[in-house]
Amino acid sequence: MARIINQVAVFGLGKVGELVADLLGESGFKVVGYDAAARPDLRFETKLLDVQDAEGLRESLRGVDAVVSCLPFHLNIAVAEAAYDAHVHYFDLTEDVPTTNRVIELAADRPGAAFAPQCGLAPGLIGIIGASIAKTFDDIRSIELKVGALPQNPTGLLGYAINWSPEGVVNEYLNDCEVLRQGHRQMVPAMTEKERVFIGGIELEAALTSGGLGTMCETYEGSVHRLDYKTLRYPGHFDQMHFLFDELNLRDERELVGRMLVDSKPPVNDDVVYIHAAVEGRKNGHPFRENHVRAYKPLDISGRTWRAISWTTAASAVSVVELVADGVLPSTGFIKQEDITLEALFSTQAGRHFAEQGQV
Template identity: 40%
Template sequence: MKEVVVVGGGKIGSMIAEMLAGCGDYAVTVADASAQALERLETTAPVRKVQVDIADAAALDRLLAGKFAVLSAAPFHLTVAIARAAKTAGAHYLDLTEDVASTRAVKALAKDARSAFVPQCGLAPGFIGIAAYDLAQRFDELHDVRMGVGALPKFPSNALNYNLTWSTDGLINEYCEPCEAIVGGVRRETQPLEDREEFALDGVLYEAFNTSGGLGTLCETLDGKVRNLSYRTIRYPGHAALMKALLNDLRLRERRAVLKDILENALPATLQDVVIVFVSVSGLRGGRLMQETYAQKIYGAPIGGRARSAIQITTAAGICTVLDLLAEGKLPTAGFVRQEDVVLADFLANRFGRRYAPSQAEELAA
């Protein structure tokens, strides 16, 4: 049985711990600075709970000593400290961050590491990049790769058409930070909340707009190989305009703590959500202009006798699948590992990755 540490005892950390401890192959320790978070941990499988200040490097080093892996479900600003401790301990490192600067720091730490460093293992970045790269490899010449993900309430009931489904800090970060893209064959930065478009899926109208971090390392991987590459967050129509008013007109972009307080006290959480994954790739194959699309809806479901949201399930399933593939020797075990290094077929065949498989998603929706 492999010993792993999950840092962060929130909704996503709880789901990761439940999946890993429940499968019987991992001995799970959940670490958090908050005793209250550990007390409220939503797990039925047996886990060890440790209160630790992530800023205390010595305590973190002791916690990770001898462990097979550490999985970070902590806020993005703690990413580098956890990755640094993983390197010291020789433990494999996995995280869920969408923060571009943090991922660059993790990549630098991985250069001479004796263990694997696999950032951005969630939904977006994460699975969306695995699916997009799989489609991209089916073309002789790539033209456009368009990616989008949304975690949305099934029953929107406020002006933003949104409920809080994951980290508020992460949400604000992706709405405020510059976005990576390839436009006309040139890597560049684009602005968040811009390049809005509308599309319909299963008869429902959505909007999509630029947000930061969702591309993971695909800009680097496909640089010089694709004409246009973009990632956009999917919401119900009207959301982007209201968020731009809050961030730009009311200048809450400069007062993120205030915006976080407003959102967390005005928007309720919900377990009745749906995750939408959308990838469209076009280019030449056999001399013909072709297009392939991957589209999926995934719904919440009970796990461990408790209702779980779709964003909990998909995010936790992503990082748990990558951990399994590492343990099985299907991924490099040292240095920096990209999401594109994960084979889509291996991911979907995995016991955790099956949560993304079309038949499983349909079953969950029933």
């Protein structure tokens, strides 16, 4: 069967966008990349674009079937609205709730194209894993989802490195978190409900952070007693962040904190992405808990070594594009990450990396 998506525009050719474009090319798509800075060194066609130029943004979507936005979250709404006007399929990596709410509105108003935000790690892959496990249970008591993007060899009290967007890190630490408690949606403070977690003998700590569940609370409200998302860090990290935000009174200085973190904890090349999903309930009539635990490390793709956070995010996003293109997922309307099966993701060219890597 012929694909419904053949040519894809990728906006933002940074840490993840460049690899998204490369993986799309490996999966058989024709790709054109757009960035604010010239990138003539890449293996695919690139063009300059200021996404705040509304006319230029819409012109860039002429002749393509889909767009994947790898831009900072605050630029995604403009891209989604341009995709809406151009009648092209839309994908992004956002964890920002207002952005996703706007995408949901656009999908409802014009169901002729697929709108699939939140295609990264969390929300994204972790929700696909949790929902796929949940489908095997007779009834579900809890779904606990955790992700951590960390240095393999941490130093200092924070034990951290900014390998991802500093804006995103600060937002997930400060914005309230949506959870299910007693089957009902609630908003609770971030960086609370800390717990110890061990993965492959490594001790970590986890605390609630915002944005990682996407639309899952709405999906599972009334059918799951407890649902939450937590970020994994090395022990002591969240105490230090509470000191920074609360004792130093920097909660209202998000941009400053982001700059401080990048300056003091710059990116590293030896990172690791920890995935921990657990579902409790009854299976085959008996109480049961099923865990899905992985540790993804840097990976060689097309002759280049990519950080774990980059390839896991990019591969997850490209897998969703493949599934829509091949008719496995709907080609119209809003697509929830929890409606995607892990088996389907593993079957894609990009998703095979998850099936082959990460054993603990």
